[in-house]
Amino acid sequence: MFPDIPPDRPLRTVEASAVLGATPYLLGYHPCNAIIAIAFTCETRVAGVACVDLPGPDADLGAMATHIKQSLENGSDADHVVLIGYGTEAAVTPLMDMMRFLLDHESRLDLIEALRFCDNTYWSYVCSDTCCPPEGISFDPTCSLAAAEATMFGLTALPDEAAYAAQFASLAGAAREQMQAATRQVHAQARELMSRDHDWRAELLDRIASSSRAVDLGQELDNVQVAWLETLTSSALLRELAATVAEPGEDQVHLRMWSEVLRRVDPADAVAPALLTASYALRSGDGPVAQIALRRALEADPGNLTALHMQQIANTGVTPAQIRSYQLAPTTLAALAERFPQDTRPLLPQEPR
Template sequence: MEQNEESHRVPDRITLGGPADIVAAVPYILGYHPSDSLVVLGLRDDPPRLNTAFCRESAPADTDADHTAAAESIAETLRGDECAAALVVGYGPESDVAPQVRAVRGAADREGVPVREALRVADGRYWSYVCESAECCPPEGVGYDPSASTVAATAVANGLSAWPSLSSLRDHLAPVGGTRRARMRAATRTAEERGADLLGDRPPRGRDAYGPRFRAEGVRAVREAVAAVNRDAPPQDPGRLAWLGVVLGCIRVRDEAWTLIGRESAEAHQRLWREVLRHVEPAYRPAPGSLLAVSAWARQDAALADAALERVYEVDPDYSMAVLVHRALRAGVPWQGYPPESLQAVWPLESP
């Protein structure tokens, strides 16, 4: 997963009737309100619907070559996804947005995917790069109130939500620091020693050869943590958090936690695994980050799931559970429990 360019599966419940609807819909398509970004929506004709979306974060150091490379990658994907047309929305000042829009329009045109609308959004107004009529698209832009849009109301009614910004989403999962981090380092060393004692003279060969004693203690720790969060008392003690991080290194223990996530319990699991993810040492992030992504997926919060997977990939880009969940999100697979049957055939569970 690249950090500044990500594809998003687009919900099928939003109907776009014009520029104002497009601007109102984007936050619910991405799951957050974008800023200093370029958003590209791919459309199919048969049946008429939004198919996929890209959001590329702008950076001050971006060059024309960067814009061209990104545009070509997006255009190739639009063609590969059999999109018949595209919509482009840039957020930020004209000097930043215009070169990116030009690059995407040119690349998409070369791939045979025409851009039907291209907009710039800033300071509560939008401008069209396609419409030349001063009556509907005046030089000073068109003011809009996304909260008053029927698109926003429809999105919310269908269970969609939007974080205030991408940075707020990332801050929500930021690792703890300061004294708390120092206590976690010490607690992790203690937890690792405890795990080593359970393994005895037989250290694991491979990722899940932990033995029955270790697995039993790990499953017990997971179930106790889930029970605690269901009582609205998530674990906060560094020792318990560090121990959860260590035992989740056992695939069987992690999968036990996965099986406990359901639609009704997903909110509690989301709180639990966020707490663990933010506290554990980096090496132990992949399992709780992936469990958090599953919990968010069950609650239709793809943006949070993506952000959790981003934390995982910072440590282990090949962590199999994260890759599985990422594929499901990109394919638009609806939450079906553990794990989606449609994915089991192509991605078998790891053996104990």
């Protein structure tokens, strides 16, 4: 997944210290046991970031390397690439060697650096011993100039991927019980509205408009607002509409809104908000959040075809502009909702919970 990274992001050079210092802030967390590929334009501006876990002993290294190469080549305006392997030499080098071979012989991208980082020490695969000694070069990415610049730009890097994913963990204890009570209340109201000729599309648009305004102002949604957003988007047609209604420049606000809904709904109700979180994450170029959200969707519904399809898309190196081009226009979805109003009705449990 390649983000639309603006030109004022902090990574401006491809020196090892700059790359290693900035990479955690591009991902949102400090990576471990992974290979990170950073694509650059000819002006050394970041064009995209890809991350894959280190392979197991039985992995097909050729297939993995080919997939990463294709993802990099699909990144917008990418001309050059830097590879960083986080882990031991035995774990990193086999895939790194395969990646270097493909990039050197079968790619339009110019590999300008390949690094391994472990225990605050890095080694280069492309320089001689005269510039990179056998014992490696000590480096603390948390104290680097790139890290300081990233912080100035408002970027943060959590300790690891687990801490990053924990931001989207479900509620527990009393907060969860209160959310469940609000959901029962909303379901009861929705059942009552189903006995009338209710305009569910208008209801959704009104709820999204008020909730996104609140999120944009830094306000937390109340439990009833969250429950209504989840309930309305249980309709697949309204969920598709919700994924497209953000105006230009509003994708980040809608990403924060649906992330909050995902975090607060019952895990059994997580599919719709997880898919919407993933959709806006992909539109914002935030691959790590998209993957976390899609995992949440598949935990709730392991065979969900939409989530599986979105995973395939997220793993192909598509750009946010490409994601937006795949989606139906809001006017088209509105016409479908008007033509098939029965498909806009929420899907409620058989009995109140």
